[in-house]
Amino acid sequence: MGREVIVFAEVKNGSLRNVSFEVLNAAKRIHDGGKITAVIFGEQPDSFAELLTSHGADEILVVNNEELTSYTTDAYTQAFISIVEEKKPDVILMPHTASCKDFAPRLASHLSCGLITDCTDVNIENGNIVFTRPIYAGKAFQKREVIDGKIFATIRPNNIPSGLEDSSRTVNKDTMNVNIDNIRTVVKEVVQKATDGVDLSEAKIIVSGGRGVKSTKGFEPIKELAEVLGAAVGASRGACDAEYCDYSLQIGQTGKVVTPDLYIACGISGAIQHLAGMSNSKIIVAINKDPEAPIFDIADFGIVGDLFEVVPMLTEHFRKVINKQAS
């Protein structure tokens, strides 16, 4: 009989977020032949609809209202209430991004349904849809299923693969206008911070600094390495508490939980609360002066040495390799 699935394909700063394809792949695992609809807000380039279709969307639903141009809780919640009323899906899947984290719980309460957030895996087990999600910031994992009402989940970026593309599929597009009124929170301004645009939660590579960087200026070599690798910059709690950098960079059980392909920890000793936030990264590299530092216990590759010597050398080596690839 199949399950009708709605997937939210989020556009940020004019780009379709990569996690959209990962969420579509999650939908493909559980739809059981039912229609997969990708919801996109506003008129977007044709390439977005083509990409979503080739990644598994049976229909692209373009939802229009001026208020959806930028994020507000009320606009996004109201739009989705209309979409759900119209489409009556069995399953709703969204990426676990800042905006979905913000409005998905409201939508779930409005729909009187459950919500399983921050899932890193989804599978069918004994005929049931089972979601896996980290608890204690990744110190353990929980398997959870919906026992009553709609199935609603948010999917953490970088965990479920994107799945294979099939470019022979044809785009099937529908449009819907929604009413939005009474927006209670007004975004006056968005201040871009100095993180150079690579977001920690979706970054494929993260270069992170700890107490070992010793000062705000000590973050410079780390930022340079990150720039060469197209990586995001992170930090340990120690570095944030010492005010070497902003709390928005903190990785750990308090702070962000990340799962990049490559995590380079520089001058980070590896307190339990930091390890919780990054130990599910695919490859971990540790650079630390202290050979006894606990970070080496979970690192795939370790270099015992002074980060101020090692990191600039690493930056130079990578720069050469990347320039060679480009030429």
Added chain:
Amino acid sequence: MNLLVCLKQTFDTEEKVHIENGKVSEDGAKFVINPYDEYALEEAIQLKEKFGGEVTAITIGTSQAESALRTALAMGADHAVLVNDERLIGDEFTTSKVLAAVMKDKEFDLILSGYMSVDNGGGQSGIRLAEELDIAHVNAITKLEVQGNQVVLERDVEGDVEIIEAELPILITAQQGLNEPRYPSLPGIMKAKRKPIQELKAEDLSIDLDQIQAKTKIIDQVLPPKRQEGRILQGEMNDQVNELVNLLQGEVNING
């Protein structure tokens, strides 16, 4: 101002997690107020100090959670409510329904909670509560200013900052960076011992148990797979760095 703070007792973040029979073992673990809820509590106390009013700390849990409420009272909360009834324990859907029932009869200008708990990490209960009460919310805030009936907030959005204006009453969830929670003072601790903690059960809240049953179910909890033992590189530093770059090229797509 009438300030309501929802808080949860959680494992200390320095605790290791052990699993026994598919459940996280709580034996011997040190418990604290969920760090994000502590930011919410501190902010509420600071607002009370500035504008006057009262702070009420509310939690759902067993009698063990009383110690979290004692800490809240010692920090400066005026009242404490413990919902202690295992029929009211469920998932985030249940929790928000129960919290809404507690708050229904209370007057409030601002409700504060952490943006997530460091144990379950769902990040849902506060936001769902706002929907249950039909008030606005702002999630993950790092700054809060009250001007009369208006609030100006800074919200952490994937590293960027949104500056948001809204009106009271509202619910906010606290992100790290909002403030530096105080340690309870000794006189505060002594005074807190004598303050009453109100205990509530389903009957006190006129909750229809059928209406709050969990929508989701935990079927298993497991530890992450153990990482393979890593390798500490040896030799001249330049050779080590060279080797590392070669090793990583084979494993990760590096293209700058």
